Amino acid sequence: MGLFHRAVVATLPLVPRALVWRFARRYIAGWTLDEAVDEVERLQTIGACSTFDVLGENLEKLEDTAPFLKDALDALDAIASRKLDASLSVKLTQFGLHLDAGHCLKLMRQILEHAGETFVQIDMEDSSVTEATLQAYRSLAADFDNVGIVLQAYLRRTPDDIDAYADLKPVTRLCKGIYLEPPEVAFQDYEKVRAQFLLCLQKLLDNGQYVGIATHDPYLVEQAEAEITRRGLAPDAYEFQMLLGVAEPLRAALIERGHRLRVYIPYGPDWYAYATRRLQENPSIAGHIVSNLFKRRRR
Ligand SMILES: Cc1cc2nc3c(=O)[nH]c(=O)nc-3n(C[C@H](O)[C@H](O)[C@H](O)COP(=O)(O)OP(=O)(O)OC[C@H]3O[C@@H](n4cnc5c(N)ncnc54)[C@H](O)[C@@H]3O)c2cc1C
Structure with a gap:
């Protein structure tokens, strides 16, 4: 893990959950x-x-x-009743x-x-x-x-x-x-x-x-x-x-x-633990969140 990546990983816990959710959304189907x-x-x-x-x-x-x-x-019932390929x-x-x-x-x-x-x-x-x-x-x-x-x-x-x-x-x-x-x-x-x-x-x-x-x-x-x-x-x-x-x-x-x-x-x-693991894996997205965080703080 490079220096930048380490810095991003260390900073993620400071990021407000609402902001993490905005970026994590693509990795998660939803709450229900x-x-x-x-x-x-x-x-x-x-x-x-x-x-x-x-x-x-x-x-x-x-x-x-x-x-x-x-x-x-419930998930198993949905798979059976909707005949999902899942x-x-x-x-x-x-x-x-x-x-x-x-x-x-x-x-x-x-x-x-x-x-x-x-x-x-x-x-x-x-x-x-x-x-x-x-x-x-x-x-x-x-x-x-x-x-x-x-x-x-x-x-x-x-x-x-x-x-x-x-x-x-x-x-x-x-x-x-x-x-x-x-x-x-x-x-x-x-x-x-x-x-x-x-x-x-x-x-x-x-x-x-x-x-x-x-x-x-x-x-x-x-x-x-x-x-x-x-x-x-x-x-x-x-x-x-x-x-x-x-x-x-x-x-x-x-x-x-x-x-x-x-x-x-x-x-x-x-969703939070999963989302932060995904974001820690992808420094470009996580870096974007962290820079957004600092932008927001400067305002
Ligand atoms: C279906 C599935 C189930 C899994 N189940 C488990 C499990 O039970 N236990 C476990 O420990 N791990 C699990 N993993 C996660 C896995 O171990 C890896 O951490 C993850 O898949 C990244 O490794 P990679 O092989 O894709 O290679 P990497 O080298 O990490 O990624 C290759 C390329 O994929 C892209 N990429 C990878 N991750 C992301 C991301 N988050 N966002 C955007 N692009 C990305 C990037 O372009 C990257 O360069 C699972 C992964 C998959 C796909």
């Missing part, structure tokens, strides 16, 4: 399920499928899991993984039963819960086949995790990883993360797994497409995935070239 459904239906018209994500993570009390359970069940993504700390893993598993079983045919992808959070998340997946996969995991290429452990879970052939979203992690846990070097992403992709495909290739990095997209061609993979054997509001021209090009493309649709009132 209805707004998210509208976005999913709009994306369907351009040939993209979606995954719903109710924003929120790292709850402080187990009681706070109840609204997230309701939100997840899955659901969940973060296990929304269901109390870090407080009581048994409680989290109980709620996840309820969600997976309710989901029926709909697929539920377990997002991967920071490294304090990597092991617990993978273990929860193993436990759920023993009884459900509509559940999958996310692996982060920047984590040093990920190639070993692929081997450890190869027997279950999980449907896997592969992404670079977004949380700030120390060097002993995650590679910090941009090229090293790219190289490990490609290594992990090879391992997953070698094992015959369905991979959600979740990146906006044009280099990785190009390498992944070359790999798909080299292996002669059918379009239903993998998919590309992108975040709402990011890399829309690349997204359109992938759809045009016949790839399945899923867009991640975050929504809900608990």
Whole structure:
């Protein structure tokens, strides 16, 4: 991370939420399920499928899991009743993984039963819960086949995790990883993360797994497409995935070239942590916010 980027990241918490919202808006479908459904239906018209994500993570009390359970069940009902081409993504700390893993598993079983045919992808959070998340997946996969995991290429452990879970052939979203992690846990070097992403992709495909290739990095997209061609993979054997509001021209090009493309649709009132992570990733937008802030202060 460059000096300017560091300065921007350090300044973001000082920015008023209303201003952050104005710039974050493109990454978030809205505060309600209805707004998210509208976005999913709009994306369907351009040939993209979606995954719903109710924003929120790292709850402080187990009681706070109840609204997230309701939100997840409501999203699943909307997918079924509107016949949406969509899955659901969940973060296990929304269901109390870090407080009581048994409680989290109980709620996840309820969600997976309710989901029926709909697929539920377990997002991967920071490294304090990597092991617990993978273990929860193993436990759920023993009884459900509509559940999958996310692996982060920047984590040093990920190639070993692929081997450890190869027997279950999980449907896997592969992404670079977004949380700030120390060097002993995650590679910090941009090229090293790219190289490990490609290594992990090879391992997953070698094992015959369905991979959600979740990146906006044009280099990785190009390498992944070359790999798909080299292996002669059918379009239903993998998919590309992108975040709402990011890399829309690349997204359109992938759809045009016949790839399945899923867009991640975050929504809900608990948008702030997600929005600041996205803005910290994109210094040009975040820098704009910070400069606006100073302009406003000078007035
Ligand atoms: C569908 C999906 C699900 C994800 N799920 C998880 C998860 O469960 N756990 C997790 O840790 N991470 C998750 N991520 C985030 C991921 O780990 C990366 O942090 C993020 O995708 C950026 O990495 P990149 O591969 O796009 O490469 P980068 O090198 O970061 O970006 C490549 C290019 O994409 C564009 N770009 C990237 N981000 C932005 C942005 N915010 N605004 C504008 N342009 C941008 C820029 O042009 C940039 O140069 C997910 C990403 C996607 C696409």
